[in-house]
Amino acid sequence: MKKILLEKLIYKNYLKTSLTSLLLIEVLLIFIYFSVNNNMTTTSVNFMLKDIKENTYELVESRIENLSNKFAQVENLTKIIQNEHEYFFSNPKLFEYKTDEKLFKYSPYGVYYKYIENGGSSLILSRNTKLTKSLEDTLYKTEYFDRTFKSIVQSDKSIIAAYFNSKDNYSRYYPYIFDIFKVFPNDLDMNNYNFYYKAKKENNPSQKPIWTDVYLDPAGKGWMISSVAPIYNKNKLEGVSGIDVTIDTFIKEFLNIKLPYDGKSFILGSDGKIIAMPKGIETVLNIDEVTPYDYKNSLLIEKTIYKSDKFNLLNYHDEKVAYNFKNILASKPYSHKITFEGKNYLIFSKKLEKTSWYIISLIPEDKILEKINTLKSDYQKLGYLIISCILMFYLLFFVFLYYKAKCLVNDINKPLMKVVELTRNLGKTKSIGKLENCGIEEIDKLSDNFNQMTKELEIRTQKLVKSETKRVLVEKLANTDPLSGAYNRRFLDEFIEGYFKIVKREHSDLSLLLIDIDDFKSINDNFGHDIGDEVIRDFAKLTKSTIRKNDLLVRFGGDEFLILLPNTKKEASKKVAIKLVNKIDEFKSLNKDKKYNYTISIGSASYNKDDNCIDDIIIRADEALYTAKANGKNTIV
Numbered sequence: 001m002k003k004i005l006l007e008k009l010i011y012k013n014y015l016k017t018s019l020t021s022l023l024l025i026e027v028l029l030i031f032i033y034f035s036v037n038n039n040m041t042t043t044s045v046n047f048m049l050k051d052i053k054e055n056t057y058e059l060v061e062s063r064i065e066n067l068s069n070k071f072a073q074v075e076n077l078t079k080i081i082q083n084e085h086e087y088f089f090s091n092p093k094l095f096e097y098k099t100d101e102k103l104f105k106y107s108p109y110g111v112y113y114k115y116i117e118n119g120g121s122s123l124i125l126s127r128n129t130k131l132t133k134s135l136e137d138t139l140y141k142t143e144y145f146d147r148t149f150k151s152i153v154q155s156d157k158s159i160i161a162a163y164f165n166s167k168d169n170y171s172r173y174y175p176y177i178f179d180i181f182k183v184f185p186n187d188l189d190m191n192n193y194n195f196y197y198k199a200k201k202e203n204n205p206s207q208k209p210i211w212t213d214v215y216l217d218p219a220g221k222g223w224m225i226s227s228v229a230p231i232y233n234k235n236k237l238e239g240v241s242g243i244d245v246t247i248d249t250f251i252k253e254f255l256n257i258k259l260p261y262d263g264k265s266f267i268l269g270s271d272g273k274i275i276a277m278p279k280g281i282e283t284v285l286n287i288d289e290v291t292p293y294d295y296k297n298s299l300l301i302e303k304t305i306y307k308s309d310k311f312n313l314l315n316y317h318d319e320k321v322a323y324n325f326k327n328i329l330a331s332k333p334y335s336h337k338i339t340f341e342g343k344n345y346l347i348f349s350k351k352l353e354k355t356s357w358y359i360i361s362l363i364p365e366d367k368i369l370e371k372i373n374t375l376k377s378d379y380q381k382l383g384y385l386i387i388s389c390i391l392m393f394y395l396l397f398f399v400f401l402y403y404k405a406k407c408l409v410n411d412i413n414k415p416l417m418k419v420v421e422l423t424r425n426l427g428k429t430k431s432i433g434k435l436e437n438c439g440i441e442e443i444d445k446l447s448d449n450f451n452q453m454t455k456e457l458e459i460r461t462q463k464l465v466k467s468e469t470k471r472v473l474v475e476k477l478a479n480t481d482p483l484s485g486a487y488n489r490r491f492l493d494e495f496i497e498g499y500f501k502i503v504k505r506e507h508s509d510l511s512l513l514l515i516d517i518d519d520f521k522s523i524n525d526n527f528g529h530d531i532g533d534e535v536i537r538d539f540a541k542l543t544k545s546t547i548r549k550n551d552l553l554v555r556f557g558g559d560e561f562l563i564l565l566p567n568t569k570k571e572a573s574k575k576v577a578i579k580l581v582n583k584i585d586e587f588k589s590l591n592k593d594k595k596y597n598y599t600i601s602i603g604s605a606s607y608n609k610d611d612n613c614i615d616d617i618i619i620r621a622d623e624a625l626y627t628a629k630a631n632g633k634n635t636i637v
Helices: 006-018 020-090 133-155 247-255 279-285 319-329 365-424 441-479 489-506 520-527 529-546 570-590 614-630
Strands: 104-106 112-114 122-125 159-166 170-174 215-217 222-233 236-246 264-268 274-276 337-340 343-352 357-364 510-517 552-555 560-566 600-606
Touching: 020 133, 020 159, 020 222, 020 236, 020 343, 020 357, 020 365, 122 133, 133 159, 133 170, 222 247, 236 247, 247 264, 247 274, 264 279, 264 319, 319 337, 319 357, 343 365, 357 365, 365 441, 441 489, 489 552, 489 560, 489 614, 510 520, 510 529, 510 570, 510 614, 520 529, 529 552, 529 560, 529 570, 560 570, 570 600, 600 614
Parallel strands: none
Antiparallel strands: 104 112, 112 122, 122 170, 159 170, 159 236, 215 222, 222 236, 264 274, 264 357, 337 343, 343 357, 510 560, 510 600, 552 560
């Protein structure tokens, strides 16, 4: 049964009759207020998110359309180059290049290159390719490519280069690069670069213009992408032609789109790597965009260099973020709410159809919800003010009810608290005290009964104390040796019977030391029995200070003692024996003024599974003690 104070019981009845119905009505009104407020906030947030999503997609879609047109334009230009170059290689006799001017020579490193800047392309031939008369004629004839290259590059500021890379490992590159052999590796191998092998048949069976991944331009133009197309002559690959566009072009023309609420966009490749991102995204992702490559102080680029894995969001350190991007790239449902470095963002994605890229837009949630949270906060503050006023009203009402209840209870509670106080001290003090009558019949009867009970309790307690004191004294005398204060043989027999059964059942460790004071008879004969008794007392005192509290010291005979060591192996028992011998030696060195000294011999033994009783262990310990005596005493065996 649940207990309650009398004062609280009366107060509780007051509360039920006076406040319950009113309190329920007020709580219901507050609940309705906050529910409506929360519903309005949720509706506003959903409406705003929907509007932001539509606006973001609309803005991104317009830029995607522009970007798609840009891709289509570059692809068309690449197709023009492809058609021109395939016609060139299919009809080489139609092209002649007559000039008395020598355009090519060997560099100091043995590389054949174009050293004359005639307004056209630069050219470099790998030193691993043997220069034949036929190849040299082809190099001169490809000067015809320059007119188209120049027109394409100058027609669009986003295009920075046009080129043809041959299967014979030479590259014709527009615009002209002075000392091109210092830019490209001397042992140039086109198969090492993505702008060549991406267009080959195994990677591009359609033989149409395709786009490369982002790579570092070996010609010194930085990070870029290329639209490349294979050049075939009767199903034989002659090389790859291409057009270069830098990543900066995308950032300037597309990624700086102004999204609502300071949103930012970046481009993500199908492999999860960031293609391009503005400064704002660098801060969000805590990833710095690649810095311009130091071409002057770095080695020549002998193969394609891609962006490092730190730009791969599929390996992002937050697994939830990485999982969300995996779903985006797999065209699976994904969460439109994402967290970077503890800050929440809304995320929207749109695929760029001409490529395998995705336009990812991030809008900070706190910017979106700022106005809504302000309105929500105002509603909440108003609600809290209403609650505060109600609580203040109830608090004042409670105080009034409490005062009235206290006045009502005081006359009843005061004598009852006296009973409680005396009951609390019952058994703790000698004098319990007496209850006085208060004039209330029921309480006065309770007081009389209590006074009679305490009187009888005091008489019985005195008798019990005397009886228990006598019993404890008799038990102690029966189990303790009066001279040494150690347990006697009677106690050992009573204790060990039950304990040995536990040791045998639990397979516990048990050791004992059987100790004999060497030449004790001589001490009695030479110094008297008083000195002998003093030796017994000193030894018992030293032993008790040496052993553990749960170890038992038993006076086994006149000058024989037994130490029972529970949960102790034989090796550990010998350590106890050594410690005891050292203690006696220390005692002798500190008490040199005494006219007598003594030593001890110790025999040790431990329980084994064949033992049936304690006597089996004592017999082995006695044999060990006998051996110790035979070995010259003051010995441990």
